[in-house]
Amino acid sequence: MLALTHTLSPKIDDGQRTHVPRIPIDHGRAARQHEEYCSMLRRCGTEVRTLTVNRELADSVFIEDTAIVLDEMAIVASMGTEARRPELPAIAEELKKYRTVERVEPPAHIEGGDVLQVGRKLLVGVSARTNTAGVSALEAIVRRHGYTVMPISLNDCLHLKTACTALPDGRLLVNPAWIKLHSLRDFHVIPIPDDEPWAANILSIGGRVCLAAAHVQTAALLHERGYAVETIDVSEFAKAEGGITCMSILLNEMEPH
Numbered sequence: 001m002l003a004l005t006h007t008l009s010p011k012i013d014d015g016q017r018t019h020v021p022r023i024p025i026d027h028g029r030a031a032r033q034h035e036e037y038c039s040m041l042r043r044c045g046t047e048v049r050t051l052t053v054n055r056e057l058a059d060s061v062f063i064e065d066t067a068i069v070l071d072e073m074a075i076v077a078s079m080g081t082e083a084r085r086p087e088l089p090a091i092a093e094e095l096k097k098y099r100t101v102e103r104v105e106p107p108a109h110i111e112g113g114d115v116l117q118v119g120r121k122l123l124v125g126v127s128a129r130t131n132t133a134g135v136s137a138l139e140a141i142v143r144r145h146g147y148t149v150m151p152i153s154l155n156d157c158l159h160l161k162t163a164c165t166a167l168p169d170g171r172l173l174v175n176p177a178w179i180k181l182h183s184l185r186d187f188h189v190i191p192i193p194d195d196e197p198w199a200a201n202i203l204s205i206g207g208r209v210c211l212a213a214a215h216v217q218t219a220a221l222l223h224e225r226g227y228a229v230e231t232i233d234v235s236e237f238a239k240a241e242g243g244i245t246c247m248s249i250l251l252n253e254m255e256p257h
Contacts, residue, residue: 001223003046004094004173004249006063008034015058015240016081018128018158021195023239024098030236034061035183037247040232041086044206046250053090058083061237062246065111065129065159066091068122068138069251072145074099075138078131098251102141110134113159114245118187122149125160152183161201161245167227168204175200190225201243210244 008031009015009121013024054060066087068075074095078086095101104110114125115138122142124135132151139149155178157163163178171188174181175197181189192199193213199215202222209222213231223229234244 001046002098002251002253003038003048004051004063004251005034005038005041005048005247006051006053006060008061009055009058011056011058012061012240013058016060016083017241019156020239020241025236025239026036033233033236034247036232037234040210040230041205041248043230044208044210046205046254053088053094054087057087059240060087062113062240062242063091063249064161064246065113067095067249068110068112068115069095069099069116069249070142070145070147071252072100073141074101074251075141076101076103077111078104078106078109078134078137079132080111080127080134088186089141095098098253104134104141106136107131108133108137110138111159112249113161116160116164116166117174118170120147122147123152123160123184124149125154125163127154127159128156129159142161150183154178154179158241162198162243163200164244165200165202166204167202167209168207173200173202173222190221193221198238198243201245203244203248205250212238212244214238 041048076092109131111129114130116123135151159177161177174189198217199218203210208228208230210230213233219229
């Protein structure tokens with residue numbers, strides 16, 4: 001498993017905000033948290049490659065949003081906010097090292113944070129950053145490889161993975177306030193505690209469940225259910241509406257293209 005990450009931009013304070021107030025970020029602390037994030041990925045058995053190609057772009061540390069990477073291909077996102085589209089060319093060039101690259105183009109909008117892979121199903125959040133045209137464009141690309149796309153409506157959150165992520169056994173960790181549970185009726189769902197609304201964003205990697213250290217109740221809930229849990233402080237990135245999944249693109253290493 002390979003994880004692509006991106007170094008912290010000195011301009012992160014100027015990045016996009018949708019559902020959180022603008023609070024100053026401690027850059028030194030954020031840099032240390034990012035280093036620990038990369039260390040966590042390595043502890044989970046992942047090779048980490050940290051890019052610097054978009055360092056002057058405010059939101060570039062949130063690399064997940066730029067692409068959807070499957071074993072068969074990489075799909076470069078079209079991004080739902082124009083300010084982030086300059087990130088895409090350099091990420092596309094990097095992904096060409098590992099996959100055949102496809103693209104979704106505006107006015108179809110999609111971001112990687114809205115796409116959750118569970119086996120051969122792709123759950124796609126219809127959000128402020130991903131529109132129905134983006135869902136359709138993704139489906140047209142992936143269906144020839146046997147993937148099923150399931151559009152999911154969201155309430156009051158940035159991305160699907162803000163409200164729903166997959167545990168190592170395919171169960172879904174969900175915030176029911178931000179996603180309609182009936183849309184997930186085909187899955188075994190575990191709701192998060194009401195007073196930890198951001199806790200549904202977890203990263204399943206190497207058989208472990210990684211989540212923000214601030215989500216103590218959710219960590220205990222998952223531990224009690226038998227999951228191997230690892231926590232990490234990402235508090236500075238939370239100020240920028242970022243979470244555990246946002247700062248990496250995970251891909252199975254294949255023969256180079």
